[in-house]
Each structure stands twice: as C-alpha cells, then as structure tokens.
Amino acid sequence: MIRSDNGYFGEFGGRFVPEILLPALTELEDLFFGLRDDPDFWEEYVTLCQEFSGRPTPLTPLRRLSKQLGGAQIWLKREDLNHSGAHKINNVLGQGLLVQRMGKQRVIAETGAGQHGLATAIMAARLGLEATIYMGAEDIERQYSNVFWMRQLGSNVVGVTTGAQTLKEALDEALRDWAASVETTHYVLGTACGPAPFPELVSYFQSIISDEIKEQSQRQMGRLPDEIVACVGGGSNAMGAFGAFLEDHEVALVGVEAGGLSLEDGKHSVRLSHNTGETGIAQGYKTLFLQNDDGQLGDTHSIAAGLDYVGVSPILAYLSQQGRVIPESATDDEVTEAFSLLMKTEGIIPALESAHGLAGGFKRAREMRPDQNVVINLSGRGDKDIFNIARAFPQREWTEFLQREAARSTELLAQKRGH
Amino acid sequence: MIRSDNGYFGEFGGRFVPEILLPALTELEDLFFGLRDDPDFWEEYVTLCQEFSGRPTPLTPLRRLSKQLGGAQIWLKREDLNHSGAHKINNVLGQGLLVQRMGKQRVIAETGAGQHGLATAIMAARLGLEATIYMGAEDIERQYSNVFWMRQLGSNVVGVTTGAQTLKEALDEALRDWAASVETTHYVLGTACGPAPFPELVSYFQSIISDEIKEQSQRQMGRLPDEIVACVGGGSNAMGAFGAFLEDHEVALVGVEAGGLSLEDGKHSVRLSHNTGETGIAQGYKTLFLQNDDGQLGDTHSIAAGLDYVGVSPILAYLSQQGRVIPESATDDEVTEAFSLLMKTEGIIPALESAHGLAGGFKRAREMRPDQNVVINLSGRGDKDIFNIARAFPQREWTEFLQREAARSTELLAQKRGH
Amino acid sequence: MFPAQYDDLQIMSHAVVGFPSLEENEKAIAGLAAAGVKLIELQVPFSDPVADGHTLVNACYEALKHGGSVQATLDLAQRVCARHPEVTFILMSYLNPLYRYGLEDLFEQAAAAGIRGMIVPDWPVEEIEPWLPKLDALGLAPILMVTPNTSPERVAKITRASRGMVYVVSRMGVTGHETQWGEKFQNYIAEIRKHTDLPLAVGFGVRTADDLEALAGKAEVAAFCSQYIEWQRDDGSEVAAQKMHSIIETIPQA
Amino acid sequence: MFPAQYDDLQIMSHAVVGFPSLEENEKAIAGLAAAGVKLIELQVPFSDPVADGHTLVNACYEALKHGGSVQATLDLAQRVCARHPEVTFILMSYLNPLYRYGLEDLFEQAAAAGIRGMIVPDWPVEEIEPWLPKLDALGLAPILMVTPNTSPERVAKITRASRGMVYVVSRMGVTGHETQWGEKFQNYIAEIRKHTDLPLAVGFGVRTADDLEALAGKAEVAAFCSQYIEWQRDDGSEVAAQKMHSIIETIPQA
Numbered sequence A, B: 001m002i003r004s005d006n007g008y009f010g011e012f013g014g015r016f017v018p019e020i021l022l023p024a025l026t027e028l029e030d031l032f033f034g035l036r037d038d039p040d041f042w043e044e045y046v047t048l049c050q051e052f053s054g055r056p057t058p059l060t061p062l063r064r065l066s067k068q069l070g071g072a073q074i075w076l077k078r079e080d081l082n083h084s085g086a087h088k089i090n091n092v093l094g095q096g097l098l099v100q101r102m103g104k105q106r107v108i109a110e111t112g113a114g115q116h117g118l119a120t121a122i123m124a125a126r127l128g129l130e131a132t133i134y135m136g137a138e139d140i141e142r143q144y145s146n147v148f149w150m151r152q153l154g155s156n157v158v159g160v161t162t163g164a165q166t167l168k169e170a171l172d173e174a175l176r177d178w179a180a181s182v183e184t185t186h187y188v189l190g191t192a193c194g195p196a197p198f199p200e201l202v203s204y205f206q207s208i209i210s211d212e213i214k215e216q217s218q219r220q221m222g223r224l225p226d227e228i229v230a231c232v233g234g235g236s237n238a239m240g241a242f243g244a245f246l247e248d249h250e251v252a253l254v255g256v257e258a259g260g261l262s263l264e265d266g267k268h269s270v271r272l273s274h275n276t277g278e279t280g281i282a283q284g285y286k287t288l289f290l291q292n293d294d295g296q297l298g299d300t301h302s303i304a305a306g307l308d309y310v311g312v313s314p315i316l317a318y319l320s321q322q323g324r325v326i327p328e329s330a331t332d333d334e335v336t337e338a339f340s341l342l343m344k345t346e347g348i349i350p351a352l353e354s355a356h357g358l359a360g361g362f363k364r365a366r367e368m369r370p371d372q373n374v375v376i377n378l379s380g381r382g383d384k385d386i387f388n389i390a391r392a393f394p395q396r397e398w399t400e401f402l403q404r405e406a407a408r409s410t411e412l413l414a415q416k417r418g419h
Numbered sequence C, D: 001m002f003p004a005q006y007d008d009l010q011i012m013s014h015a016v017v018g019f020p021s022l023e024e025n026e027k028a029i030a031g032l033a034a035a036g037v038k039l040i041e042l043q044v045p046f047s048d049p050v051a052d053g054h055t056l057v058n059a060c061y062e063a064l065k066h067g068g069s070v071q072a073t074l075d076l077a078q079r080v081c082a083r084h085p086e087v088t089f090i091l092m093s094y095l096n097p098l099y100r101y102g103l104e105d106l107f108e109q110a111a112a113a114g115i116r117g118m119i120v121p122d123w124p125v126e127e128i129e130p131w132l133p134k135l136d137a138l139g140l141a142p143i144l145m146v147t148p149n150t151s152p153e154r155v156a157k158i159t160r161a162s163r164g165m166v167y168v169v170s171r172m173g174v175t176g177h178e179t180q181w182g183e184k185f186q187n188y189i190a191e192i193r194k195h196t197d198l199p200l201a202v203g204f205g206v207r208t209a210d211d212l213e214a215l216a217g218k219a220e221v222a223a224f225c226s227q228y229i230e231w232q233r234d235d236g237s238e239v240a241a242q243k244m245h246s247i248i249e250t251i252p253q254a
Ligand SMILES: Cc1ncc(COP(=O)(O)O)c(C=O)c1O
Pocket: A086, A087, A088, A113, A115, A116, A190, A191, A192, A231, A232, A233, A234, A235, A236, A237, A238, A305, A306, A307, A351, A353, A354, A379, A380, A381
C-alpha cells in the first residue's frame, strides 16, 4: 500500500483540524503505524473479516455479459456479498480492532446514505460499544430504512439539521462531537478521506480487496487483470481495489465518479476529472473539492447517495494527478442502464454506487480485446436500498404498495398503542 | 445424505401427481440419480456456489451472546451471506445445472414470501433462461419488494388469485403451468417437499451447508458440534444443515417450526411436534400436513412468511418420527425477542425465518454447558424484508417515512408520465 | 353403466359437491339427467385441486364454504344414484380427502351408495394396483388417465389397471383451455386403443359443439365439465341444463 | 491593540460577515464598540465550520446567503477598522476561503485593511510556522489555540508561534455549551502561562456574567461570541449591544 509523506500524498492530505482533535489523531496514527507492518495484526484482521463478514469475497466471471458486449472478459469483485452488503464493513471492522486496543467504549460516525452508519452500528453491536451515528436530517428523511436498522441494532442516530442537512454537515457534526468526547470516543471515519491518518488507515484496511483480487486473478485468469475499475465516492472502495496494484504498471486503474445529471454546478460529484474539482482544505484535509471561488464547498448530486460527496480521497487526487489512476465518470442515465443490464444478464443486483463502476467498466471493456480482463469492484448490493432504486425506476405498482403499506403501518401502530 | 426407498422415507414421500407430470419427474430423477454420485458434478456445483454466491459461508462464533446466555458456545452458520441473502440460492443454482443439462430454456417456480422466487429469478438471469414466478396475489400485496426485484431481474411474476391467494395456491398454479409446459420447462421447486425426486434433490444440493459445517467445526471447535438447530418451513435449510450429520448420533439435530400466535388452528405452522400435523397426501407427496378431518389443507400463520407452509419435508417427517430430529417450535413473540437479541448483541440482522432457529437454539444453549457447542443455521438475512420486520416492530417514524415515500413516489410517477 | 367400445359419443358432465350449494347440486344433477347426460362426475371439493383449471378451482373454493366434503358427496351420491338409475355416477376427488376418510371405508361406502367409478388425478397407478382386487369386488371402477406424454409402457400399465373407461387427457395442460382434434390427436387415440378395449373418455378442453362433432366416432365419452360449470356459475343450473340439452342434440349419431 | 499580560479582563465579541446582513454588520459593530468591546472577530462565513457550535453554524449558513465572503470581510474590515480605531479587529476564518483567495494576498490585504490578528481554527501550527516572518512583517498576529488535551510540548510550540494572544479553549468540545471555571481550569491556565507571556483569550462556553466574574483576574480576554450572536439573532443588533453593555458593566475591575 501507498504510504504518506508525513500525512501528505504529493500536495494532498495533511491534517487540518481544530487543535483539540490532534491528540486523538496522533494516538490513532501511532497505534496504526505500530501495527500496520505487523503480520499478526493483519492476520487478526483477515480472520475477523473471514469469520464475521464471509471474506474472501469471490471474483465472479460475467460470461454472458462479456460475450454480449463483445470486448474484454469482465469480472466482478463481489464486495456486495460482505456482511452488511458493502465494502464499508471492512474498514469498520479494522477500526473496531483499533478501538479495542485503545480501550475506548464509544464510537461515532457520519453517514450519508446510511451504509457506513449501518456498518458502524453493526461493528458496535458486535463489540459491545456505544455508538452514535450522525446523519443529515434530509438524508434520514430519504434513507429511513437504514436508520431503522441502525436503531434496531442499538445505535443512537442523530439527525443533523444544520446547513443542507446532508453528509457534509453530518461529517462536521461528528467532528464536533469528537471534539467534545475525544478522550473516550473513537471517530470511525467511513472513507479514505479526512485528516491523516484516516486516508492511509482506511486504504490499508480496504486493501484486503486488492490483495484478494491479486491472488484470485492469478488463480482464475492465470495472470493479473488488464484493468481494475471502481466507483469513487470518498474513495475507499477504489483504494481498496487498487491498493495492491499500484506498482503493477501493466494494470490500468480506473476510478468512476458520479457524472450525475450534467457537469453544471450542483448536478454532479465529479472532482477528479473535467477540472470541476479544485484544490482546497476542508473537513480536515487538503484535496480536490467542488467549491466556488470563495472556497465555499459546493452542492453535489448523484443518483447514488454514497457518491454524493464534495471531496475525494487525497490519495486518489494524487494518483490521478500522477496519471496512475484514470478518472472517468458516468451519468445517472448511464448508471441506470448498467444497473439493469447487470441484473437482467447476470442476476446480480448492484448498489447504485457500484453501478457507476459498471457503467465505466462496461464502456471500457467494449473497446478491449476478448483476451483481456477487466475487474470491476462491485462495492455493494442494491437490495439494501430498494427505496433509492425504486426512485430511479418509478413504477405504479410500487407507489400503490407504499400507499397500502403506509395504511397498514398506521393500523399496526394504532393496535400497538391499544395494547 | 439420506436416500429414499423408491421416493419414500418411511411412510412419507412418494410422487402423487397428475400423470402428465410423471415423465418430467422421471427424467429429472434419472438425471439426478446419474449425477449425484459423480464427484465431478459435485465439484462443478461447489465451484458455481463459490464463484457466484461466495461459498463457503463462515461459521461465526457468538462470543458475547454465548457469555451473556451463560450456556453452550453458540455458532451461526452464515447462510445470510449468500448471494440473494438466503440459503435458497444453493438449491436453485444446483437445479440450474440440471436445467442446462436437460437443455430446457424456461423455468417456473412458486414463491411465498418471495425469497425462492427471487433466487430463481437470479439464476434465470444468470443462465439466460425465461422465468415465470407464481406468487399468491395476497403475498404480492404484502411482499411487493421481492416482486419489484424479480421483475427488475426480467422475470414474469404472475399473481395467483385462486383460494386464499398465498403460497399453497401459488404452488398449485405452478404445477398447472408445468402440466401444460413440461416438455420445455423445468419446475424449480424451492424446498425439500413435493413429489419425488424433489425432497431428495433439494436436500442433496442444500447439504453443502452441513458439509461445510462439518469441516468448519472440526477446524474451529476441534470436534463436531453437540447440536445443530435450524428453522423448518418446507425443510430445505434444515435438511441442508443436518444432512451430513445424520450418521453422527452424538450430534443432536433440532428443527424449529413456527409456533405463531398459539397452537389454535390457523394460528401457527407446527406440523412435526404437538400432534398438530396429520399424515396426508397433497401437492404431490405424502407427509404431515395441517388439515381438517375432511382432508382439506388448513390455514397457517407465522410472523415469518417463509415458514408459513402447510406441509413439511417428508424427510423431516420421517426423521422426526424416528427420533433422529428433535422438533421444537418458537412463538412469534419468542422470535422477535431472539431477533432483537442477536442484532443488539452481535450486529447480525437475521431473517424472521432464521430467528425461529435462534429462539429455539438460544433456549437450548442456555441449558447446556459452556464446553458444549451449538450451531444455529442462520438461513437468511433480515434486511431483505424490512417491510415484514417493520410490521413486527411498529414504529411511528417508519409509518411517517412510508407516507412521505408514497407521496414522493406518486410525484416521480407523474414526472415520468410528463416526459 | 359405462359405454361399450365404439358406442356413440356420450357426454360426461360434472357436479362439484357444494357448488353453488348442496341443494342446488341435486337440482342440477336432475337437470343434467333430463338433458340426456349419461355419466356424471361428483367432485369432492378440495383445497388444492392441482389438476383443475381456474373454473373448477374456484368452484371447489366456493363448494368448501358451502359444506362440500367427502361425507356430503357420499350422501348426495346415495340420493342421486337412487333417483337417476339411468345415469352412471363417478366419484371424482383428489386423494387426500379420500385418504383421510379411510380408503377402505370410502370404497365400500361409495359402492354402497351406487357410485360406479372413480377418477383421482393425483393417485398414480402404482398406488392403485394393490387396491384392484378390492375395487373389483366392489364393482368400483378406477378410471385412470393417460396423457400425450405418457410412454407406451406406461400406457400399457395404466390401461391394465383401469376399469370401465380410460380417461384420455386430450393435451398438455389443465382443464378449461382450447385444444385441437387433428391428426396428431387421432394418432394418439389410436396408440391408446392398441393397449385396451375399454371405451375412451376424452377430457380437458371439450367446450363446444364443434369439439363434440370432432370427437364423435373417435371416442366413446366426452368430458364436458368446465364449460358446464361456467354455465352453471353464470346462468344458474336450469339454463345450464338447457344449454347442455341443446349441445347434446348436436352430437352426430352413427 | 492587544491587551498586555495581566490586564483587566476584556471582552472579545463577534461578527459573522453577512449575518444577519452586510449592512447590519456595520451597525452591530458600532453597537459593540459603543458598548465597550475592545476586540471583535470578523468571521468569514464558511460552508463547513467544523469548530463552531450550532449558533455559529447556522449564522454562517445564513451569512453565505446574504453575501458573506472573504472579499466582503475585507471590505467590511476596511470600513470598521477606520471607523473604530479603539477596537482591535481580528479575522476569524476557516482555512479554505483564505486558501482559495490566496494566502499571501489575503494577509497583505487584511493587514492593509487594518486587521491586527487572525484566528483560523483548522490551521495547524506546523502549517503556520513557515508564514511567521511574513505575518510578523505585516503586523498580523496569528492567534493560535491551545486546548485542555494539548500536550506540554505542543503548548510550547503553539505559544511560540502565537502572536498578540493565545486562544485558550476552555474545555473539550465546540462553541456554545456550558463549562466550568474551577480548580482544574485554573491549573490549566497556570500551565499555559508557564510557556508564554502573551495574554490569554479564553473561549468556548463564556455566556453569562457569572462566567465573566469567574474569569476576571484569570485571563485577559473572554471570547463572548455565541451568546452575543444569539442575542443578535433573537433580539436584533441594538438590543444585543445593550445587553453586551450591561454585561460588560458587571465585570469586576482589579
Ligand atoms: C456500495 C457503496 N459503494 C461505494 C460507496 C462510495 O464510497 P467509497 O468511495 O468510499 O467507496 C458507498 C458509500 O456509501 C457505498 O455504499
């Protein structure tokens, strides 16, 4: 895995946080630096992922689809089969091991769509930790199903009502909580962003994905893949899929961002390509942000709530600046098309986030030769967010079902009160 | 695995179908009998499960929960981590291999809650088969989310409006379709029930579960478990979990049925214990059915849609008659309690079906010694049916969310029409 | 009694016991008898009638709510067999209600009530064979089914175990849809005749005068059931009987 | 200018540029000056003010809608520094708006506008150090923060890089909640004084006359910000200035 130069990757990264958070970050960094080269620690982590989350996840060949597209052989790295339904759990389990070593009894996390919050709630339940999850009130409103699960898991979900009430504000609010609780609380950051050592630490745990891809591609293809494609929100699944291949220059690494509705301001989340992102310093680190001339962070849009983020991993900002990672983007329409194509041709329901990787990967595979191999990181499954997907594919039957279900639910509540 | 005596297990089993279905059943039986002792076929099946569904699924120790209950060590066999979220996919993938060998281009299936229908839709998409899924109109009404996915996967979902419009009628209707289409169509039966060779065939494919448990318990416990516990709907996950242990008499095998609201007629689905089920012949086979004195099949109830079935595997009927399988039941209330306990203590969201196994297993584990081991088969995950679970845990926030979402959905539809 | 081989085409029609009600069954049967129907199936309604089409499935569902049962069927048989000696009554049922009643008792009581034959679609020949001596002693004819995909060996076995008639399923599928009576069908009939001298009752998809015309001279019995039950459901038993009468009049006689 | 060490307690108060509006900022600052406030932070509103409590977060959100920006802050500074020479104006901002503006330009223009100090909560000392010669040359004092969990080595480093004052974060957490001024706090202050002769500005949780009474004689400056902004939000700038005046009157003088 890539290593930072004192928290920096080229010009990106760093640790721009209120002084009060510094000791916790240093403590975490010291702990992490002390463990990351310890094979026993890695083994402990791999065992945990195996026994709790079912790793290794398979590398699934898409035989029918590859034939249909007529280009390279396409393989999916099946992070959707993880416990909780996405790669997010890898990082969270790893941080759980650190929490236990630090002896802290409480964790906090920010979450946008809810996937990282859910993963954190799961880890907290499993380890017996108290958990508070910050989530924008607007996100809660739209992603209540994840909130439902987090609460069932025993987590305290706090709606953030400042600003636009979405992920960015939730992250700010989690930092505020942390500033007040840093001595007893660990902040489980959910992606390869934020102040050092988070980008490096999250990438380290997620690199279990590329470790497996490497071994599996040798076994299943007889060599390394020609390309690896991943969607890029904060960048954790991409760094996970790319990590072990950074020195293998024959393997192209492609990150697909959310092209949204268009490249107009506020209609997308493209930070790496198209010169839409500009260097900035916020949320604890320096990277390419969507922002205006005054340095105010911008609005974002994506059909996939998990890609709807204003910053991006400083490591990816650096690697794409260096030309090692090729940035691409996929529009909402391309994404729904790739989503349907995978479902109907291979029987796999992707997360809308991951469908960005599919859209980008399919496009590239089409231009390649049948003796080449493309691995797309399927970062999560789609059935975890039926509400989002139903919004992307409006249908009368679904609307009617929701109406009936709302009525049924009202009745059940009344019965419960009657007890 | 257990073998039938000409389709019978003791007095249970057989093949009581309209004559027109006989050739297809014989063809299937001949094919299956020719393959089941072929290690290459098993290997092909195991590889398919590995590469597409992520097998082997882990055996997860529940350290915190076992300690809290103070009895035996509890382990979960994690069928919830399968692609599609339940053990049902194992059987369906196996039958997919048979379909390919028969050269048929169309599959049909019955489904209750939708889990088996979803698994079938997935397999059909992956193999490029046409699929028609029969589902009671009443079940569609309540489980629309699975219908949504089946349709997105390209399957034709047909609502069955005869009788009580639930699983039983869907099964009847699938048999009717099959009678008309048997030469081109394979009927993918979803559980270890129905006419021979289905009980044997489904148990054979599902026995991959107990094969893995056996190997994993040797490795993780150093010996075989003392008990294996599974919920019993039709019986496929139970037969899957028990299969490899039938001759290991030191391993107790416990099947937990749906105790529902009470043992009153129509309020439960208990067929094996409590003398509620009586020998009968219907839906193509002989087993213990819930039925009245006139031989009419009875009404059933369970909080878990997938356990809400009137018959039971003839193999389990036989094994429980023989005393090899211990039948237990868990009431709806015990189930929701076990459900919450697992979530809050271990961070795993069980299917309500599987939560019956948990309820039964926790109760037994409590009475055992800490040096003993109980494996509970976690047949599926719960996040696949948030609507069911939300019904079991009524909450104001959920009701309000549904109302908002219904309004949002209506608006999206209007926009789409506007295009 | 059952027709003899090569007799003119007769109609077999149907009553679902309890549909639309037990009282109405008796009137309907009287109507059918008056209309010239010589064979009538008395169907024990069942919760899971897998070999029936939607018309009969729904009729069963209704019938169960109105008291249809094995006992009600035996009681009805007792009365109608006595009242209509010119009609041959056949018990039609799925296996489970009979099984629960007790097969031996059931056979004896059905025979005693005047029932002459039995059609049980989910009762395979292998399970029937051991009962043949008993059934023969009672004069209760098991009428087994052959279908277009039944192998010749199995046709031989089934016809061997059949008594009274052989029920020929006209085509793939369940009751109540359209079918064809062309060359393929005639070859099929011819194949079956190679194995048996019993008269053939053709069922599944016999719904119109055209169907009857097509079957005349090819089979001895046409099972005219779903269409009749639809008439009964939609127009009442009296009109249904009139329609039945009209359609019987159209059957060509040799 | 900045107070000297052990001067009587002074109030530092606050303006969020653009909140409630740019015009209102000028009136509010005039009101604060008239009320006897000697130090005023001019906060550049930011979309992601991680070190602020909800009052200031919401004020930033509003301010951005009403034209708050770096340029607006510099323009305002130009006017109010000239108009209120008795008040020391301090630029408060998160780093990004300044970084996007261009740090060098920004420092020069801020100094030229009359700004004397700078509080940038997410700008770590390591990143500030290289700028010290430039800032010193401009007379623009970086006011750095120490917190209760800052290690002694780091307090040394931070106080060394600070100019004008050291900002003492009173307790764990962000602005706008309650705090305590007991023995633990006094030990904390004493620790910091070991490292610096600069006056100390205590911030976070200074909301009442009691707080001020407690701080008098212990620190040179009390940052009275969130509470003031709440007054301004709820009662308008005029009433807020009156309240500020009343509270300043209560401060015990040595
Ligand atoms: C399934 C899935 N994929 C991708 C992402 C994007 O995050 P990252 O870029 O950190 O992988 C998310 C975020 O929630 C997600 O849930």
